[in-house]
Every structure is written in structure tokens, then in C-alpha cells.
Amino acid sequence: MLLSYLRERLRLTGTKYGCGGGGCGACTVMVSRYQPSTKTILHYSANACLLPVCQLQGAAVTTVEGIGNTKTRVHPVQERIAKAHGSQCGFCTPGMVMSMYTLLRNKPQPNMEDITEALGGNLCRCTGYRPIVDGCKTFSQESNCCQANGNGAGCCLNGDSSPQRSENLFDQEDLLPLDPTQDLIFPPELIVRQQDYQLFRGDRMVWVSPVSLEELIQLKTSHPQAPLVMGNTNIGPDIKFKGAWHPIIISPTRVQELFKVTKTPQGVCIGAGCSLSVVKALLEGLVQEIPEEKTEIYRSLLQQLGNLGGQQIRNVATIGGNIVSAYPNSDLNPVFAAGNCILNVASKRGRQEILLNKDFFVGFGKTSLKPDEVVLSVFIPVSRQGEFMRAFRQAPRKENALATVTTGMRVMFTEGSSVVKELSIYYGGVGPCTVSATKTCAAVIGRKWDEQTLSEAYTQLLDEISLSPSHPGGQVEFRRSLTLSLLFKFNLQMLHKLWEMDNKVGLIGLETNMVTFSGCHKNVWFFFQAVVKDQSGDDPVGRPIMHRSAISQATGEAVYCDDIPKMEGELHLVLVTSTRPHAKILDIDISEALQVPGVVDVITSKDIPGKKFRTFTGIDEDILAQNEVSCVGHMVCAVVADTRNQAKRGAAVVKIGYEDLPGPVFTVEEAIEKQSFFLPKRMIEQGTVCLSFVWAIRLGGQEHFYMETQSMVVVPSGEERELKVYLSCQHPTYAQESIAETLGIPSNRVSCHVKRVGGAFGGKVTKTSIIACITSVAAWKTGRAVRCVLERGEDMLITGARHPVLGKHKVGFMNNGRIMAADLHYYANSGNTADESLLVIEKILLHLDNAYNVPNLRGRSVACKTNLPSNTAFRGFGVPQSMLVTENMINDVAMMLGCNAEEVRGKINMYKEVSLTHYKFEFDPKNLLRCWDECKEKSDYDRRRKSIGQFNQQNRWKKRGMATIPIKYGIAFSDGFLNQAASLVHIYKDGSVLVSHGGTEMGQGIHTKMQQVASRELHIPASLIHITETNTSAVPNTCPSAASFGTDANGMAVKDACETLYQRLEPVRKQNPEGTWQIWVFHIDKQEGQPYAYYTYGACCSEVEVDCLTGDYRTVRTDIVMDIGRSINPSVDIGQIEGAFIQGLGLYTMEELKFSPSGVLYTRGPSQYKIPAVCDIPLQFNGIGEPVLFLGSSVFFAIKDAVAASRVEAGMVGPFTLDSPATPERTCLACNTPFTQKIPASKQGSFQPWALNIP
């Protein structure tokens, strides 16, 4: 693929690997091709991980390095994303830059929709997207008004009640102008290149690229099983992830017949090779050109195309490929089929037309096409009079996510009446292929489109489209209810049409259930504390300084671990993991692996020269499994080879003999039953609590999904047992100690170096160290440098996630909502090893009071030992789980009393005066109350609450909800010895300063802040100060960069060191008070029973709109008020706050880890595991780290509020269960519409569900 070619062959490492499957956009490049028919150059963004190099003959590829760099000239896109603080860890930044750059090549003045569409295929785990969009927005001519007070005269820039902005986070005045004449030109030699038949022969396969249709048909006749690779978005992932192998591949991308478009009055015939982007543009043009009533099918296709994949996928994926791939949840096939579209097919037997209907789709990925047939084009007819078509899809994320259920529905009414003449309904996602609701349609045809007919149609549909309770993909009840509710949506819209056609059916003002909020995030405003007026202009502390590496990150020059050039003789390591959840290892046969060309060795536990296990909180964990495996994904051994592919091939043939052990444990319920715990259990209590359990809430885990997967290079120096370890981790000292113990050498022989980390979020502490130990053993044994970079799927399988938790609470309260006693019980699913679980369950208990003064409070927590991959630290370290249970309890109390949850939170139960927490920590809640009041005021809570009530009364199928959530968060580690830091500051004779400290830079801007601190203390410009890396040789015994304490601890260390040096310079300064820094320099040759240093406080109000028919929701507005003390750098802190909020939004509403009944993780990449994308930013996001992650739960509780409004319509009041995440599935089922009520529940125990219900 182009990605490995760029990175490994050409050493262009700006293009990043994030997933390898087209799902994250980190590898985005721009491809340019000459179009002979129009004599123009086509530029499009594409994922390098799916682009076969053989297919790029005649194309020019532009990578991030090609558009600008710090040595010559930075491109305006690179500059603006960096200056707008859109680059934190920076791993996603080159991909973002290239998506935006490509857009500007095609449209130098894009609008907001263009920008969000262009960025829709790029994921970022750090920023929350807002600053990236802000940077890109500077190219748009659209108004930058925050519209906080509406977009009319009352805009934020004037009017009394308008919020006053703080100083801008970045200066838009001196930005580099976009000058298209400076762009790279298309190489002229590629315009005149001859089109020849091509053949590339590799070791294991042959790639053939014909030019004419005759050649193509000839090839297909000779090799009917050979796939036609067009966009490679289906074949590529199949080869990579499913191990498909094709000895011959045919690539017909140069066969002109496949790209022809013919427009006729009857419809349009589109070449099968046209990309989905080309099809979209073509249909958009047709919708403008021809009368609206003829474009029903075109508009339905556009509806689907707008949300299908990301732009990079649409730019290469072809219409023919989509049809022939026959995905069960293809978005286009139900529309093609319902719309009576026709395929034109050719083979050596001649040409024929095939109607795209139920007979065409014959099974999973199968069609009725013969193996030697080639699809030439697809004919899409114009719609006729009285004919209407709609398409709907419901997906786990609004954009760039395969649909759960997708549908195309077409009806034709007899002229002048509401009698149905034709009806065609096709669904995707409810069977192995696109399916037709033939019987339902037959039952409706000939009848009037009215309540009675539709009501019978739902019953028929329920019978016709039934799914086994074990259906692959799960979500059976949800899928079945969607088939009904999507038909109901179609019904609502057809009633409108009929009413418009004046057939006296339907009602004026009938709700269509169309979304109220669409389009992209636009509005944002912030306040932050400005620096004091008399602060010197040279003093950077408190100012929104750009991340010090942002520009190099945006140009692709920033070096991440896997960007380090290959060392002489370097080997690659691939891990072999268990396929059994719980089994004895009988033997490990490595003989076949050692025969694989390039394989050098296989490392097992026996090769470890020192300690074979790590001990966490007193519990041992094998580095490599010795006698037993305890989860699927347990590391057993590792293969080292000359290349990564060879190591992978070797790993695939290692044979491990197992003897399964009985009764693996997966869920916390099973763990409780079998008393499978990591001990001790924890308990904390104040007052007297005696209540019985009432409510429970389940909170799923969360994958870290740092964009840079676990990466390391271990280099033996060759003498005195020294090793240099370059790795992407949060705790280099821990890695150093672990490696030394594993190898049985002193720590002084191991130096760990961390330049930067492409995201970590807690996932790069313990797990990274264990993998680093294994890699070091390999380097030790072979005496060669060894590199280990996990693929996304391996990373997700092996390294664990946030602990899923089952929380139970019982509560005693007064009539006014005052909680007098509460008992909370937390069961955390730890997985197969203890890791940091005992600390996590401790922190859960320390935060269970959140912001509330409950006089009698008891908390108990236990770490359940299960046969799932071991879970680990994740941003918040148990707090997001802890507080969700508490807040849910408050919500339940409010619902039981039928009163407003915000009253029960703020007025009634919140800490009001200097108080002691349940662990006797005294604090003053003044700032907590201030945040709460300001948040309610700034979010205009009272007025909006009223208008939400009105909205909900007027709308049956859409409901709005709002929730305000407070937070009180303890800062620092509860183990006092971890709250320390050191710093080493070198002042060189030329005046330049090198600062080393113990924090690792992983996007949180710690190096930038340390530079600001040093600049203030040394009284010199920040430009004289450099921070090169975190290095255990420079600063020993560092603490992890975690617990939101890195800046505090390291900042003080840097401050101390700089102060000392500055004082030492005092005599020299006095001697020459007029001198400069360079001249002066040239002349010289805690825990006391208090778990936290302090609390940080905040509050957040979110409003959502929920589509009760599908469970889909949109965050309409979010207001965050956060007290973070005196900010060293507001832009960095705001970035952290927004990023953490969006990560919390993912945790509580979207991200779901799914395991098979035998404990195999299904969700191993961005295709199956959805993190928030640019489409998920709240439409209005207002506000002023780690603590904020929990505030994402305001969206969860706002959804719950909206669901409660929907349940009222069904006559249901009072508390109800909504587990986290509140996915569309859970939300829709909780709404309890007439459609969900129709779905019969499958009898528990009568079937094996597709996925486990974790925790």
C-alpha cells in the first residue's frame, strides 16, 4: 500500500498509520490525476493505507511534506490549524492538513459545510475538533460571528446581554494568505504518459491493469475468480483483516468505458468505475437541472451518499464496487433496488441488463453475477408523476459509520388518489444481504395509504423481517423496531405529500419527524481569565501561546516513535496472543515459524533473563504467559523477523497447544457468583447507612483509541549491557525499572527516551512497559535493535480499556429531595490481571460524593477478576464511573419525586459551606457554587428549560432534554510520593537554555507550559528555551504524567531550577546591569491523610434533541464553566477541556466495546468502534483536562431527560434504567414508542446472544 511505501521506502513519515483500514484519516494524502476527457486535473483526498501503489501509475501524490515545511515555507493550512491550537498530540494533524489542503485546491473559499464534509473522515482523539474547525474556518468567507444571541441583530458583538469574549485564542490578523499560485503544479510528464497494459509480478501475486474493455473481459474470462480492484475499500480490508488472498488481481481503473456517464430523459447511466464522490456531484447537478418531481430517486441516493463513509472513502470507492460488494448494510443497494435501477453487465457472452432487485442479492457479499461478468454501468431512472422515494439510515455515528439499518422506500400513487399503485421497500442491516419487504408491499398495493393500511403493514413487516436473537451484529430488538419506525417516518412524509397533492389525507402541520437541527457546528464563545494589565509583554505565562511543536506536527516533521529511522540490522517484533479465554498452555511449537523466511527468533517466557512478572499493588502479572492463559489476547510469545510482514507470517504459524479450563468468567455478575475478585475489597463510610438496594446502572468500558498505537524501538548499545529505549509512553521511569528488572540489570543501564506521544489517556503506562519488556528481551537475546509497533486491532485486543462498572445504589431522601443516606456499590470488571484496578476502585470511592453533602454515606467497590483482557488506567481513573452512578442516583430521586433534577442537585444537596468530605478532607465549595451558578446563568437555563417543555408538548416523535452536571475533582495522586517532580536546566554559553523535566508531552502541552514557566523565571524570551525529550538519564525517578498533576509538579520543579540559576547569575547581573542575557550567561562557567492537593470544580449544561423513532440525537448546545485556578496557558487548557468533554461524550453516548460469548473482542478498529467525529461537536459549544471528561455525562443525562419526555407519552413516569453509553439503540428502546413495544422480547436463556452484556 502507498502508506508503507511512503513511510518505509521514501522515508516520508509525515503520513501516519492510525488504523490501516480507511477509518481514521491519519494517512490522508492528495492524489491528482489528469482527466483526458475534460483536459483538467482532478484532485482528491485518499487514505494511503488503502491505495495500492500499482494503481498510482499516472497519478501525482502530494503528502504533507510536499505542501510546506519549517525550513522553507509553511503552508497556510498548516499554519492556521497550528495557530488555532488544533494540534495537541499532533498525530492526526497531517491527515487533517491534507484533507483541508485538498479541499482548498478544489475550492479556495469553502463554506462551513465543505469544511466539515472534508474533515468528516478524519478522527482526532485529543482536541474535540473545535479548534481544528476554527483554524480551517479562517479560509471561509462565512461570518465568524458566534451567534450566541442568535444570528440577527442581537449577535454577540453587540447588545447588552451578549457575552463579552475574552482575548482571542489566536490572532487572525497576521495569518499567511492562501495563494493558489504557490501550489505545486501537476507534473506535465504525467499528462502525456502513454496508457499501456501493465503487469506487476510480486512474490505472491500478480497485478494486471488492462486499458481496454476487451482486455478486461478477456482477463476476467481467463481468471474469473480474480477480483476487480477499483477503490480497494472492500478488497483491501478483506486482505488485511480477514486474511483473504488473491494470486491475481485485475485493476481496471484505466478502462474508459467504466467511467462513461450518459444522461437521457429516462434517467442517467453512470459508469461502474465512477467514484461515489463523482456520483454525488453528478446527482447534485441533476437535481438542480431537472424538475424536482423527477429527482426522487436521485435525492434519496444523495441522502445516503452524504453520510456514507468519509470523504476519502467516497473519493475512491466506486459505485460498481459498492453494488458488487453486496454488503448486508450497503446504503446504496436498498435505494437502487427500491428505485428499479438496472445494471449493464458484460462478459465474453455479450452484454445484458440485470434488474437490481431481491433476486440480485443472494447472500452475504454475494450477488447473482457470474464470476466472469463485469458491471459496466448502472442506470438510475427519473421518477414518474405520483412516485415518491425516501431513504433513511440509522448508524452508531451520524457520519462515517456503517448503518445499523438502512432503507430505500418507494411508493407510486394512482393518479389523483391515495391508492397505492406500486410500493417497494428494501432494507439493509437486517439479514445477510439487502432484503425486500415483498409481502408487506403486496399487502399494501391497491389499498389507500391510510392509518388502517399502515397499521396492518407494520404487523406484516414484523412477521416478514424477523431476525434470529443471535443475529450477527446483535442489536436485534433495535434493528427490528427500526424497520417499523423507518416505515413510520416514510408514512409521515408521504402523508405530507398526499396532503400537498390535495388528496384530503393528513393534517396541516403534521409532524414529519425531520431533524430540527442539521448542518455543522458553528457557534462558540469562551471566557478565560486575561493576564493582569501590568504583566510584561515578554512574560508568556497566562497567555494563549501555541503548542510549541504545533507547526512541526502540522508539517509532518515532528518525529513520533515509529518515525525514527530504521537502525542497521533492526528487527520487527509481532506478538502471538491467546485464542482461548482460559486454558493451560500444553506446548508452544515454534518450529514452523522459524522456517518462515526472515524470521530470526521466537521469544517466550523462558527467554526472560530476570523477573518474569510485574507486580502491581502486590499482585503478580506474567510478562509473557508461562503456564496458563486467562483471556483471548493474552500475550504468549513474540516473533522477531527482518520485516514486519515476515514477523506476522511467522506469528501466524506458531502453534500453541491448550487445554481449556472450565467456566471462564466474563461479566461482573459471573464474577460475583464465583467470588472471582482481586482483593482487598474497598469500603468507606460516614454516618449510619442502612438501606436496601434499589437501582442499578451499567457503564460500559472505553477504548483509549490514542491515535498513535503502542510503539517502541529498543537499541542495545553493544557494551556494558546498556540499552536505549525509544518509546511512546506516559511513564518512562516505570518502563526503565520494568526493563531493568526483566533483564536482571541495574536501572542505570537502561535509558528511556520519550520525544512525544501521539495520545495516551492513561493507556500508555503499565501496558506499554510490559510490551517494552518483551521487546527488550528480544533485543537482549538477538543483540539487535528491535521495533514493535502494534497494529490497531492488536492494540485494541491486547492493551485493555477503561473499567466497565456495574453500579448499584440505595438511597434515603426527604420529600424535598434532600438525600439523608446513600449506599453505593461498584463492581469494576478488571479483566484477567490486577494492573491498577485496586487503585481505580479506591479512587471510585474517593469521588462518590461528587459535589453533594450526604450526611450518611457508604461506598463499597470491588475489582472483579474476569477472563477478558486486563483493563487499565484511563483519563479520570474511575471517577467517570463513580460519579455517573451518583448522578444517576440523584436523577432517580428527582424522577421519583417528579421534580427538577437540577433543583435536587444544586439547591438541595450540593455542598454549601466549608465542609469535610466522607474521608475527612476539609474544603471550601465556594468555587463549586460559583461554577454552578455561572453555568446556569450563562446557559440561560431557566428560559431554555421552559422552551424545551413547550417543544416537547408540540412534538410527539422528537423530544428535547437538558441536564446540568457539577463536578468536584481531586487533583494529584493519592499516593503522596507520586506527587513529586524534578527538572534539569542547562544554560549554554550562547544563552540558549535546555530544559528537561519528568513530564511527557502527549498533547497536553506540558512542554509549552514548562517553556512558559522557564521564560518567566529566567526573564528571557521563550524562543531561547528548548525542550528536546523526556529522558530518564537527564531526569531520574520521574512520576507518571497523569492525575492532572503533571503541570503542577513539573512546573514547580522547573520554576525551582530556574530560580536557583537566576539567583546564581545575580552577581553577574549586578556587575553589568545594562547587559543582556547572553552577556551575563557568557561570563559564568507530600500525603498527610489527604489524598489530593486540591479540588478543581466545574459545571456543564447540555441540551439535546432526540429522535424517538431511531434513538438518534444531536447535542444542540453545551456550556461548560471550569475553575482551573490560574491558567499558565488558556489555549492549551481550553483545548484539554474540550477534548476531554468530547471524550466523555463518547464514553457516555457512543463508544461500545463488544465481546463474543467466548470473550473475543469484536471491536478492533474504527469500523467497529466509534469515537466522536467532527459531526459530533455540539452545535453550540460554549465555555471557559482530565476532570472535564465526566462532564460529558451532561449529554447522557440530557438524553435521559428527553427519553423521560417520550415515556410520558406512553404513560410511563418515574425512574427508569438507561445504561451507559446511551447509544441510539438504548435510547430508542428506552423511549418506548409504539414500535419498540411491538417487538417481542426473546426468551432469556433460549438463545446465545451475539455479544456479551459487559460489565
Ligand SMILES: Cc1cc2nc3c(=O)[nH]c(=O)nc-3n(C[C@H](O)[C@H](O)[C@H](O)COP(=O)(O)OP(=O)(O)OC[C@H]3O[C@@H](n4cnc5c(N)ncnc54)[C@H](O)[C@@H]3O)c2cc1C
Ligand atoms: C472506512 C469505510 C467506510 C465505509 N462506509 C460505508 C457506508 O457507510 N455505507 C456503505 O454503503 N458502504 C460503506 N463502505 C463500503 C464502501 O462503500 C465499499 O467498500 C465500496 O463502495 C466498494 O467499492 P470499491 O471500488 O472500493 O470496491 P473494491 O474493493 O475495489 O472491489 C469490491 C468488489 O467489487 C467487485 N467489483 C468492483 N467493480 C466491479 C465491476 N465493475 N464489475 C464487477 N465487479 C466489480 C470486485 O471484484 C470486488 O469483489 C465503507 C468502506 C470503508 C472502508
Ligand code: FES
Ligand atoms: S491509517 Fe489510513 S485511514 Fe486510518
Ligand code: FES
Ligand atoms: S491532536 Fe488529534 S489525535 Fe491528538
